[in-house]
Amino acid sequence: MDNKQVIKKEIHYLLSKVIEKYESVTGKIINRNSNRKNYEPIAILLSEISKNLPFSAEQYGHIEYPKDGNPNIREYPFRKYDITGNQIKDAFFNQIVSHPRPFLIDACYIYLYNMGKQRFLENPIDLNLVDILNGLTENSTFDSSIWKKKLSRMRSSTKWLSVSTFILFLSTSLFSYLWYNQKQLWNTVISDLSILPYQPSKQEIKKMEGIWLCYTGSPQARPSDPDRFHKVVPNVIEVKYKNGYFVYNRYGASFNHAGYLQFEAPNLVSIHTFVKNEDGKIESPRHSLLSINNNDSIYNAISASWNFDIGDKNKIIGIREVYIKQGIGGKLSEVINTLENANCRCKIVQWTKSNKEIQKFYLKNVLLDSLKNPNLLSLINEKSILTRNPEDSILVPSKN
Secondary structure (H helix, E strand, O other): OOHHHHHHHHHHHHHHHHHHHHHHHHOOOOOOOOOHHHHHHHHHHHHHHHOOHHHOHHHHOOOOOOOOOOOOOOOOOOOOOOOOHHHHHHHHOOOOOOOOOHHHHHHHHHHHHOOOHHHHHHOOOOHHHHHHHOOOOOOOOOOHHHHHHHHHHHHHHHHHHHHHHHHHHHHHHHHHHHHHHHHHHHHHHHHHOOOOOOOOOHHHHHHHOEEEEEEEOHHHHOOOOOOOOOEEEEEEEEEEEEOOEEEEEEEOOOOEEEEEEEEEEOOEEEEEEEEOOOOOOOOOOEEEEEEOOOOOOEEEEEEEEEOOOOHHHOOEEEEEEEEEEEEOOOEEEEEOOOHHHHHHOOEEEEEEOOOOOEEEEEEOOEEHHHHOOHHHHHHOOHHHEEEOOOOOOOOOOOOO
């Protein structure tokens, strides 16, 4: 390919890129036909660059241009380095380049790459243009051996870029595949185990969140305690809403529980908990069903629970539990190693309310009659406990 053909292709490529960039920047469309008027916006744009070429060689790295011999002419298109719409039409649409104007070429380079052609040849950044310029055989503007070395480095860099892009694509695809499989597995678990089958309303969330006292009669079913008649134990519970379900932390007299609760249906709640321990294993799991479809201050839960006796005497039982809401907000914390602990021989849980007021709960086994609450007397007496196997001896009758 001779130099004239290469220059023709170079100018056509540059003008194509200039028109594309102009349309992208301005939002205006250039009609690509034989009407020279259509190309005047491009000609004026490039002329604003070319008129300064005698003063911008150092800035943009292009060849030296002599100053305009008639500097008093300042209006387009009569200045020395002005470009006309007809010249753009001939070079772009008709691809006629009888007398290639270097200032047109440099103006295109500056607009597209922010550098003149000379600096571009030293640091080529457009591979498509490189392929066109590689056809030059007698161009004195650059050393062909240096150019070939730069081109080789560009090809090598492009090759490594392609490899890196492929590795990135492969990694992204693998990650997407694994993520999709995990999502499908999680969706299967949600479906099979009926996790979060119902989204609670704001009213239901407000009703469940907060601090609760829970009374349970499980001490009445502990054979190791001969004085277990009518004994109950209070528990302090903190319930917090989280992404469709509720986190459940329960402080008991001897041990603490952790777990979650979820709404199965309107006003119907399942409570799943287990005893907290150091190894993180599930110990004494329990499941309760709680109905909150009334406005009472006391709610009853039916629980598959344990008597929480020692060793092999720890038996599964069915039991009624009573939930009484204390309030909302604040924070629970356990009080330990104080004289108050020693004096009461109990676990002390402190509730620091949102207004900084402090309320303490003293958790230990107590007599049901001592609570002086007639509603509790009928709900969690010995008749509220169901043993796994029918037993007459496990429940202690009244001594009266």
